[in-house]
Amino acid sequence: MKNASSLEQRLRSNLTGDVFFDAFNRGRYATDASxxxxxxxxxxxxxxxxxxLRTLAxxxxxxxxxxxxxxxxxxxxQTVNDGIVVDFSKHVNRIVSLDVAxxxxxxxxxxxLDDLNRQLKKHGLWFPVDVSTASRATIGGMAGNNSCGGRSLRYGTMRDNTLSMDAALADGTLLHxxxxxxxxxxxxxxESGLKLFRDMLDLGEREAAEIAERFPKVQRRVGGYNLDALVPRNAPNNLAHLLVGSEGTLAFTTQxxxxxxxxxxxxxxxxCHFGSFYEAMDAAQHLVKLRPIAVExxxxxxIALGRDIAMFQRIISAAVRGDPDAILVVEFAEEDQADNLARLKQLGELMADLGFGWDKPQRKxxxxxxxxxxxxQSGIADFRAAGLNVMMSMKQEGKPVSxxxxxxxxxxxxxxxxERLNAVFAKHSTRGTMYAHASEGCLHVRPVLNLKLDKDVKAMRAIAEEAFEMVREYKGSHSGEHGDGLVRSEFHEAMFGTRIVADFREVKQRFDPDNTLNPGKIVDPPKMDDRSLFRYRPDYRVGELKTVLDWSAYPGAGGGFQGAVEMCNNNGACRKLEGGVMCPSYRATRNEKDVTRGRANTLRLAISGQLGPDALASxxxxxxxxxxVSCKACRHECPTGVDMAKMKIEVLAARAAKRGLSLRDRLVGYLPRYVDLASRFAPLANLRNHxxxxxxxxxxxxxxxxxxxLPAFRRDPFRPDAEALGPPDGREVVLFADTFNRAYERENLDAAIEVLVAGGYRVHLPKPSDSGRPxxxxxxxxxAGLVEQARSELNRLVAAYAPFAARGVPIIxxxxxxxxxxxxxxxxxxxDETAxxxxxxxxxxEEFLVREAEAGRLSLPLGPVGAKAMVHGHCHQKSFGAFKPVEKVLRLVPGLDVKTxxxxxxxxxxxxxxxxxxxxxxxxxxxxxLLPAVRGADQxxxxxxxxxxxxxxxxxxxGRTPLHVASVLAMSLKCAKSSSETISPIKEEAHG
Structure with missing residues (x-):
């Protein structure tokens, strides 16, 4: 082979897309969700x-x-190998044509998939192979794996919904x-294509009896090549179905x-609630008789893990009663809602007939x-779709392994x-997690193992052999949704027999004689437990890490920082393009480098020495x-809890310690130390802008x-003379006057005080005990990574606020x-307890005002300030579940239509x-x-x-001037002179 630099040079000179041969970028593509x-x-x-195609050539x-x-x-x-990885997801993603009729x-x-369905929705259509990774799974990848989704009971698999494919063979031949x-x-x-097609149809005819004998008779069979698409009884034969599920080993899909x-x-x-897992599994065969489109x-x-994840807590409390051992979510989706409701009633009757009524004490x-x-319904769907990541959110060395x-x-x-599978897990001193498609007899079953330990790798091997033997005994399929890849290909001979595996090899050889396309999958695979191919190889080590933040909530060395980094399981929820906040930079660039997953992978490789010395500070x-942007969206929206904003602080601190600070870091970091001086010389300090x-x-x-x-310094920053304002006998609050509002937009602080005082509160404005800067x-x-300076500032703040917090005074x-x-x-x-x-x-x-209003303690004379308001939520508000109070408070203003x-x-x-x-x-x-929405708003x-x-x-x-919610409420107070309306306590909104 020619050297890599020569290959890189050729690719760069022939392509306009990105070409990466450096260790950091290659490392980001070295793993998938396996x-x-x-x-x-x-x-x-x-x-x-x-x-x-030029890359292939x-x-x-x-x-x-x-x-x-x-x-x-x-x-x-399926998507890891030691050759050239071709990423289609950034650019090669168009709808080429649409035939609505x-x-x-x-x-x-x-x-x-989600992007496709967003574009199809306006035509009343959708592609229903609704995999849980729909926000980032590509159609090409779904075809490669023969994906299924939760509603395959009604709609079938990827194979059932693929009409044709255009693809290039390894030699560049384009075929339909x-x-x-x-x-x-x-x-x-x-002619070469016709000869290939003839050979495949002949193979199907020759092996028809063996295929009928050895291929499992379950819909959820996605293992091996789909040779059954070639047999005479399926004529006319769809040759695209041979490519579906081939995992990129036969041809290069183009359309x-x-x-x-x-x-x-x-x-x-x-x-449906069940007192035991066995009962739930046994009931599935009866529930499908009502013809639902899914039983999950x-x-x-x-359920227990979901209750610990903020984004799912409300959903679980609404859908789950008590402490069931398992639930089955049964979905009916007929065109007539009355039909759906009738079936829902029948479901309740069937559950009662099966002995699962609410009124039976033994079926609690x-x-x-x-x-x-x-x-x-959408919330429950999101929770179920996040099942993999929810399971992986366990903060321990052992994780559920696929x-x-x-x-x-x-x-x-x-x-x-x-039941037998759980016994196998127990035999090997572990337990398993189970969720997903009960309607198809296909569960996502993951034993909890630590693949850094040789004993757990051996347990994985033994569990696989025993589980697959059971599956064959029940005439099932050892691969029911996620394909073969490096995990299951080794077991095809036991599953299908020597003759069928020889047929697989013949298909691979006929399509790709030089073994160019993604070798090692389906045909001639390595051992599934070859640790040299693992993310955590036998020589995987993370040296001692001196961290500046507390990571004790996570397992592992390095003060838990290693465990926090390794929480990322590569499932890619951060790659979603709509909904929520995560990950804003990826949405703008579509680069793997700029997504939370890519950053976490790079950190893992860096701390384990795989990117060279001092990689963390490089x-x-x-x-x-x-x-x-440290938006903290991953902290809230990543179901495994990857907190990249916090990790970034560690990296910045390591870099600052190793390389010092840039001028920009000093100007930004030390702003609180010089802001008062800059305010005294505001015209001079603001000269740069002009x-x-x-x-x-x-x-x-x-x-x-x-x-x-740059934000303009004010000559009159917020410097209150009094340490407390408002009625002496009012309910106490502390107002935290932050540096930004204090120096640049003091009108927001003035407005907040006006509102709080009008509400009858005693507003404290404590000063630091050292009487120094605010x-x-x-x-x-x-x-800027200046953690010790931040600690110093927080220590001053804690000392000033501690007496108020000790007596229960809110800090606003x-x-x-x-x-x-x-x-x-x-x-x-x-x-410490004080902190x-x-x-x-x-x-x-706004959180405080909503809490007070809901408790019946808030009364403000508010008047109308306009007809409509559009609200943009700060990322940290959304991350901490603190955005809804903004909407609630604004809706207290009479006649104001609030849109988020x-x-x-x-x-x-x-x-x-x-x-x-x-x-x-x-x-x-x-x-x-954001900006298109603001520009589209009325003046x-x-x-x-x-x-x-x-x-x-x-x-x-x-060019619009946005307002803080405190300023809107202060405006409303001023307008109240012509209105006597007073707000009443906020009523809790119904779910959703």
């Missing part, structure tokens, strides 16, 4: 199909293997794979023609919870199979984290973009990033948006949804944003 890791020789992100000429990749969410190691479309392989007559008449294909279905318009759910299992472990957790509210995960057995055997690591020369100099020497105006949360220091703040530092980073810097008490009493302004802007991060993110290197990314984030619509940086981004990008 436990394997294989470092590729290089990575190509082509801009077009033509570039992808160049790599083949160089003697390299090629592995196509979509979202990288494969759980069996005939319900079909043609797409490129890199299109994400679709339905053909067995005599191949009128098939438009080159996929899909069968579409009408969107589901009405549905209901019945949540959630076991006790998943029996019965059905009926779910008809769409919002709650290797016998999706075996499928006929429904009458499901209860016995799962320029490459700084580049990896450059576009992380001078093109100074802007240029700031960009050159401090890295602050000349295209941004109190600060240390946020700016943390953003206006700036989310500052106030919520007291609920987050404070506890990572000091874990915990302050954290427990820290509330955002569905947006991710505003892109300013503190100092991020001012950076010369990050300015463009900042604008791209804002332009995804008389109030724009509301609580975050200082959010307001600046909106003002810079739209």
């Amino acid at each position: 436990f394997y890791q294989i470092m590729p020789a290089g990575v190509v992100v082509p801009r077009t199909i033509d570039e992808a 160049i790599a083949r000429d160089d003697g390299r293997i090629v592995t196509p990749r979509g979202g990288g969410t494969s759980q069996c190691g 005939n319900r079909s479309c043609v797409v490129e392989p890199g299109i994400v 794979f679709g339905e053909v007559p067995r005599d191949l008449t009128r098939v438009n294909s080159p 996929v023609e899909l069968k579409l279905w009408p969107v589901i318009r009405n549905k209901v759910l019945g949540v 299992l959630v076991d006790r472990t998943m 957790w029996g019965g059905v919870v009926e779910i008809v509210e769409p919002a709650l 290797f016998v995960e999706d075996c499928a057995v006929p429904l009458p055997h499901l209860a016995d199979y799962t 320029d490459e690591m700084a580049e990896t984290l450059k576009l992380c 001078s093109p020369l100074l802007r240029a100099l700031f960009e050159k020497f401090a890295g602050i973009s000349a295209r941004r105006a 109190l600060c949360c240390g946020r700016t220091f943390l953003s 703040g206006l700036e989310p990033s500052c106030l919520l530092t007291l609920r987050d980073e404070l506890l990572s810097l000091r874990a 915990k008490n302050i954290s427990a009493h820290a509330l955002l302004f 802007i569905e947006s991710s991060c505003c892109g300013m993110a503190g100092a991020f948006g001012y950076g010369a290197e990050t300015y463009q990314a900042s604008i791209e984030m804002a332009e995804l949804s 008389d619509t109030l724009i509301v944003a609580d975050g200082t940086s959010c307001r600046h981004q909106i003002r810079d990008g739209s």
